[in-house]
Amino acid sequence: MSVFGKDETAIQKFASSMPLPEFEKTAFVKPKPLHEAKIALVTTAALHLDNKLGFELGDSDFHYEVLPRSARDLKLGHHSVNFDRGGFAADINVVYPIDRIEELAENDIIGAVADNHYSFAGNQPSTVSEIRLDSGPRCAREMIKENVDIVLLTGT
């Protein structure tokens, strides 16, 4: 979608005609009270640790990267020339609000911050079958194993 650069009208026009996968039902979990809930972040900004290879260009990279809670040395793997990277360059939290949720935990507004957070490539084939059937469910299992209650999903 970043192919449209800063043309917001073109972005919205494209979005409204974009083919989307169909979900017959919307699962809807009743969450724990926020002050008891453990929160994880999942981003589709293709973030990865500095010492990892990261993500491939194109729409065939379905894997996810684990972002440990303490990691801030993250690279933005969304490489499109038509994407504005200035916000992320200035402040990691505008894409990946890890410091903000740490502050919320310190102030007892949320229960806890997960030890691990996750990153996918945003550019996926229109069927999204791999993240729907393979890497997505695996990521969910990792979070459930860590007793995560609420997931905040951000993209680029």
Next chain:
Amino acid sequence: MCTLAHVFELAGLATIVFTPMKDVAERIKVPRALYTAFPLGLSLGKPGDKEFQHKVLKWSFSLLEEPKGPVVKEFPDQITVAEGNQISCPLPPRMNPSLHPAADEAEALYAAYTRAYSKRNRTSIGMQISAEQVPEALQKFAKIVDGEHWAEVGFPNDSLGGSMYGTVHDIRCYYEELACELADGPISPWATEEWFYDQTKAGQLILEARKVMKENGADQSLWFGLATAGR
């Protein structure tokens, strides 16, 4: 992102999607979404503005009170590209006349880059080159402007397109990351990209090399991605 929300919710996790695409969130029936009318890449709205980011989070948490979904709630504040401010960063005077002015500029800005890096402890440079190689990479683009063939200025021929694209990605990251260090005030949407291509010698050189390639019959796959669409 919306697909992952369905997958996670089905597995037993409560989810909140932050999206500037209200239409997509509604059509895909995402369980809970906060529609934020912000430009792409700015999920929490304003870089460096803790208070604003906490306001976005607070609004998102109000979705957890909803008894059923799918539900999309709209964040009240909007951010548009048009309302952004330009950034002003001082550029260095000529230091080393033996270098192309763009390479000289990049070399003189290295101290600002290292300050930015040590403050944030992260960089997105590394798709093709390192920060130290930025001046040398700019010399290659200078050779294209001077008439040398793009395939003969030092980019690996077996991956010419990817190499040039990755090199420009890294040069732009170098400048945009150091711009965040030099600029006074907040970083508006697209402000670092506009500063790079409109104000710096490096950005101007890449635009000129791109134009020369286009005019001399280079395949579009080689030159098009060296600058933002519309340039």
